[in-house]
Amino acid sequence: xxxxxxxxxxxxxxxxxxxxxxxxxxxxxxxxxxxxxxxxxxxxxxxxxxxxxxxxxxxxxxxxxxxxxxxxxxxxxxxxxxxxxxxxxxxxxxxxxxxxxxxxxxxxxxxxxxxxxxxxxxxxxx
Numbered sequence: 001x002x003x004x005x006x007x008x009x010x011x012x013x014x015x016x017x018x019x020x021x022x023x024x025x026x027x028x029x030x031x032x033x034x035x036x037x038x039x040x041x042x043x044x045x046x047x048x049x050x051x052x053x054x055x056x057x058x059x060x061x062x063x064x065x066x067x068x069x070x071x072x073x074x075x076x077x078x079x080x081x082x083x084x085x086x087x088x089x090x091x092x093x094x095x096x097x098x099x100x101x102x103x104x105x106x107x108x109x110x111x112x113x114x115x116x117x118x119x120x121x122x123x124x125x126x
Contacts, residue, residue: 001115002026002098009094009120012086016124020081022096022117030054031098031114033107034079036070038092038122047108048094049081059107064090086124093119 008020022034035050049060049070058070069082079096097113099106106112 002031004096004098004115004117006094006096006117006120009122011123011125014087014124014126016086017082017084018086018122019083020094020096020120020122022079022081024077024079024096024098026077029100030074031100032102033099033104034070034072035097035099035107035113036079036081036094037097037110037113038090038094039119040092043092045095045110047110050099050107051079052104052107057104061108083122086122088124088126090122091124092122094122095119 003025005023030053033052036048037045038048039045047061051058051070067085072079096117098115099113
Protein backbone atom coordinates (compact mmCIF):
# COMPACT_ATOMS: atom_id res chain seq x y z
CA UNK A 1 0.00 0.00 0.00
CA UNK A 2 0.95 3.59 -0.44
CA UNK A 3 2.07 5.85 2.37
CA UNK A 4 0.68 9.37 2.27
CA UNK A 5 2.01 12.45 4.02
CA UNK A 6 0.08 15.73 3.92
CA UNK A 7 1.53 19.18 4.48
CA UNK A 8 0.60 22.81 3.97
CA UNK A 9 -2.18 23.27 6.47
CA UNK A 10 -2.40 26.30 8.71
CA UNK A 11 -4.47 29.27 9.76
CA UNK A 12 -5.72 31.92 7.37
CA UNK A 13 -8.31 34.65 7.31
CA UNK A 14 -11.47 34.35 5.24
CA UNK A 15 -10.77 35.11 1.60
CA UNK A 16 -7.22 33.84 1.84
CA UNK A 17 -5.50 30.91 0.18
CA UNK A 18 -3.60 27.79 1.14
CA UNK A 19 -2.03 24.97 -0.85
CA UNK A 20 -1.99 21.46 0.56
CA UNK A 21 0.44 18.82 -0.63
CA UNK A 22 0.26 15.04 -0.38
CA UNK A 23 3.42 13.06 -1.01
CA UNK A 24 2.83 9.43 -1.91
CA UNK A 25 5.36 6.65 -1.56
CA UNK A 26 4.60 3.14 -2.73
CA UNK A 27 6.45 -0.05 -3.52
CA UNK A 28 3.58 -1.33 -5.61
CA UNK A 29 1.53 0.00 -8.48
CA UNK A 30 0.28 3.57 -8.70
CA UNK A 31 -3.22 4.25 -7.38
CA UNK A 32 -6.16 4.73 -9.73
CA UNK A 33 -7.14 7.95 -8.07
CA UNK A 34 -6.23 10.34 -5.31
CA UNK A 35 -8.65 12.34 -3.23
CA UNK A 36 -8.87 15.06 -0.66
CA UNK A 37 -11.41 14.78 2.13
CA UNK A 38 -12.10 16.83 5.22
CA UNK A 39 -13.65 16.38 8.60
CA UNK A 40 -14.83 19.12 10.91
CA UNK A 41 -15.45 18.52 14.64
CA UNK A 42 -18.70 16.67 15.18
CA UNK A 43 -19.25 16.08 11.48
CA UNK A 44 -18.74 13.16 9.13
CA UNK A 45 -15.82 13.02 6.76
CA UNK A 46 -16.78 14.57 3.44
CA UNK A 47 -15.30 14.67 0.00
CA UNK A 48 -13.53 17.73 -1.33
CA UNK A 49 -11.88 16.81 -4.62
CA UNK A 50 -10.37 13.89 -6.48
CA UNK A 51 -8.16 13.23 -9.48
CA UNK A 52 -7.34 10.21 -11.59
CA UNK A 53 -3.66 9.43 -11.34
CA UNK A 54 -3.19 8.55 -14.98
CA UNK A 55 -5.38 10.93 -16.96
CA UNK A 56 -5.76 13.81 -14.56
CA UNK A 57 -9.55 13.79 -14.68
CA UNK A 58 -10.95 15.72 -11.74
CA UNK A 59 -14.08 15.84 -9.63
CA UNK A 60 -15.16 18.32 -6.97
CA UNK A 61 -17.71 18.61 -4.23
CA UNK A 62 -20.26 21.33 -4.98
CA UNK A 63 -19.18 23.28 -1.90
CA UNK A 64 -15.68 23.91 -3.30
CA UNK A 65 -16.27 24.17 -7.05
CA UNK A 66 -14.71 27.29 -8.47
CA UNK A 67 -12.59 27.85 -5.34
CA UNK A 68 -10.42 24.73 -5.00
CA UNK A 69 -8.22 23.06 -7.61
CA UNK A 70 -6.74 19.59 -7.38
CA UNK A 71 -3.67 18.68 -9.40
CA UNK A 72 -0.92 16.08 -9.46
CA UNK A 73 2.72 15.81 -10.36
CA UNK A 74 3.34 12.20 -11.33
CA UNK A 75 7.09 12.72 -11.40
CA UNK A 76 7.07 13.79 -7.77
CA UNK A 77 4.28 11.39 -6.73
CA UNK A 78 2.52 14.38 -5.20
CA UNK A 79 -1.05 15.63 -5.26
CA UNK A 80 -1.93 19.23 -4.50
CA UNK A 81 -5.03 21.06 -3.38
CA UNK A 82 -5.01 24.77 -4.08
CA UNK A 83 -7.63 26.44 -1.93
CA UNK A 84 -8.69 29.98 -2.73
CA UNK A 85 -11.41 32.24 -1.35
CA UNK A 86 -11.42 30.26 1.85
CA UNK A 87 -14.43 30.48 4.14
CA UNK A 88 -14.79 29.75 7.86
CA UNK A 89 -16.86 26.70 6.95
CA UNK A 90 -13.80 25.24 5.21
CA UNK A 91 -12.22 24.78 8.64
CA UNK A 92 -11.47 21.08 9.12
CA UNK A 93 -8.78 18.44 9.16
CA UNK A 94 -7.94 17.67 5.56
CA UNK A 95 -6.96 14.15 4.56
CA UNK A 96 -5.33 12.80 1.45
CA UNK A 97 -6.31 9.32 0.30
CA UNK A 98 -5.48 6.81 -2.42
CA UNK A 99 -7.94 4.62 -4.29
CA UNK A 100 -6.95 1.45 -6.16
CA UNK A 101 -10.27 0.17 -7.46
CA UNK A 102 -10.99 1.44 -10.97
CA UNK A 103 -14.55 2.61 -10.41
CA UNK A 104 -14.76 6.30 -11.25
CA UNK A 105 -18.32 6.70 -9.99
CA UNK A 106 -17.03 6.26 -6.43
CA UNK A 107 -14.19 8.74 -6.79
CA UNK A 108 -15.76 11.09 -4.20
CA UNK A 109 -16.81 8.32 -1.80
CA UNK A 110 -14.58 8.08 1.29
CA UNK A 111 -15.22 4.36 1.88
CA UNK A 112 -13.96 3.59 -1.63
CA UNK A 113 -10.44 4.66 -0.65
CA UNK A 114 -7.77 2.27 0.56
CA UNK A 115 -5.00 4.34 2.13
CA UNK A 116 -5.16 7.56 4.16
CA UNK A 117 -2.73 10.17 5.37
CA UNK A 118 -2.61 11.48 8.92
CA UNK A 119 -4.40 14.73 8.08
CA UNK A 120 -3.49 18.40 8.26
CA UNK A 121 -5.46 21.12 10.04
CA UNK A 122 -6.90 24.04 8.09
CA UNK A 123 -8.41 26.87 10.12
CA UNK A 124 -10.17 29.80 8.47
CA UNK A 125 -11.09 32.75 10.67
CA UNK A 126 -13.73 35.35 9.87
